[in-house]
Amino acid sequence: xxxFSTLSPxxxxxxxxxxxxxxxxxxTKTPSVNFAPHLPTPSKPNPFSRLALExxxxxxHAPPPLVVVGSANADIYVEIDRLPxxxxxxxxxxxxxxxxxxxxxxxxxxxxxxxxxxFLGQVGEDAHGKLITAALExxxxxxxxxxxVAGAPTGHAVVMLQSDGQNxxxxxxxxxxxxxxxxxxxxxxxVVQSAGIVLLQREIPDSVNIxxxxxxxxxxVPVILDAGGVDAPIPRELLNFIDILSPNETELARLTNMxxxxxxxxxxxxxKCHELGVKQVLVKLGAKGSILFTQxxxxxxxxxxxxxxxxxxxxxxxxxxAAFAVALVxxxxxxxxxxxxxxxxxxCVQVKGAIPSxxxxxxxxxxxxxx
Ligand SMILES: Nc1ncnc2c1ncn2[C@@H]1O[C@H](COP(=O)(O)OP(=O)(O)O)[C@@H](O)[C@H]1O
Ligand SMILES: [Mg+2]
Numbered sequence: 001x002x003x004f005s006t007l008s009p010x011x012x013x014x015x016x017x018x019x020x021x022x023x024x025x026x027x028t029k030t031p032s033v034n035f036a037p038h039l040p041t042p043s044k045p046n047p048f049s050r051l052a053l054e055x056x057x058x059x060x061h062a063p064p065p066l067v068v069v070g071s072a073n074a075d076i077y078v079e080i081d082r083l084p085x086x087x088x089x090x091x092x093x094x095x096x097x098x099x100x101x102x103x104x105x106x107x108x109x110x111x112x113x114x115x116x117x118x119f120l121g122q123v124g125e126d127a128h129g130k131l132i133t134a135a136l137e138x139x140x141x142x143x144x145x146x147x148x149v150a151g152a153p154t155g156h157a158v159v160m161l162q163s164d165g166q167n168x169x170x171x172x173x174x175x176x177x178x179x180x181x182x183x184x185x186x187x188x189x190x191v192v193q194s195a196g197i198v199l200l201q202r203e204i205p206d207s208v209n210i211x212x213x214x215x216x217x218x219x220x221v222p223v224i225l226d227a228g229g230v231d232a233p234i235p236r237e238l239l240n241f242i243d244i245l246s247p248n249e250t251e252l253a254r255l256t257n258m259x260x261x262x263x264x265x266x267x268x269x270x271x272k273c274h275e276l277g278v279k280q281v282l283v284k285l286g287a288k289g290s291i292l293f294t295q296x297x298x299x300x301x302x303x304x305x306x307x308x309x310x311x312x313x314x315x316x317x318x319x320x321x322a323a324f325a326v327a328l329v330x331x332x333x334x335x336x337x338x339x340x341x342x343x344x345x346x347x348c349v350q351v352k353g354a355i356p357s358x359x360x361x362x363x364x365x366x367x368x369x370x371x
Pocket of ligand 2: 248285286317
């Protein structure tokens, strides 16, 4: 090992580079979008396709964007027979590095659904940062608020897929967890305040999420917090500024310390979230579908839209939350939002990977025509 026994210490976090040439600087005005230029005339009234047709409006009438604030990660997959023993070097059967991170996943989902979407996050000045930039760009996400930092590597995870089906994962938080400015930049807060909706998760520091959620609330912008990410209590200061909390069943159980196996148990756990000040809770239940609880109202249940073949459920939760956010900002009813999200997630589970499996709007609309 010798010279390689330790990695060089990270450089100090340098000031953010606002005009990083690696990130093409798209116009800061709300971008124009062409939602569904080749949409077929629907055979029956469909609230989603009506929206899609209306949305080819000129740029100055473009809707307020979806702003996703969160993590961007390079997921390094290695396929191995078994974990190496101490001091041992083994060969992997296969290896692949894919862009991921809950924030980047959700932003790409918004972009692929043809809704104007900004991603606010951090990468390092390294090859993984370029991989993520390319993935976001490929999804049509606006990158003006993707910041690059010199003092930390791009967040990455080594995912060891073992032949017995066990996965062992090591996460390097890198630029997701460090080098955030103490006070977010004015232009970053401005895009949050210009949003139609803001989407957060828990893979960046709570202090950043709190600043974003506060800024959004002060501008009356609704905030959805996807509970996925670190398994730690959510600070009250963050919950106070959240409009919708979206956990899956295990996250809800961990957050409330309550069982979540039956509808009754889930309702009680959600009751605890209401007590903590969150009025709306969107629970994702895997193959059992989803339920939206609004305090003082009847819960709305949405079953899955069954997939002919389930290939890989990675990214289903991110797709569901982001698609729900898109439908909500487009003014759909809560029931319509749930259905739109279920359709997007159903398409997601039919394709391998997270980002590669996120559906475009036309595919979602086509599926909705059939159910
Ligand atoms: N087998 C499946 N078939 C169709 N849709 C699915 C399936 N599994 C999950 N989904 C959809 O994806 C959504 C999110 O998945 P879920 O597992 O609940 O989230 P997470 O990935 O956060 O655990 C579900 O509410 C459902 O709509
Ligand atoms: Mg799940």
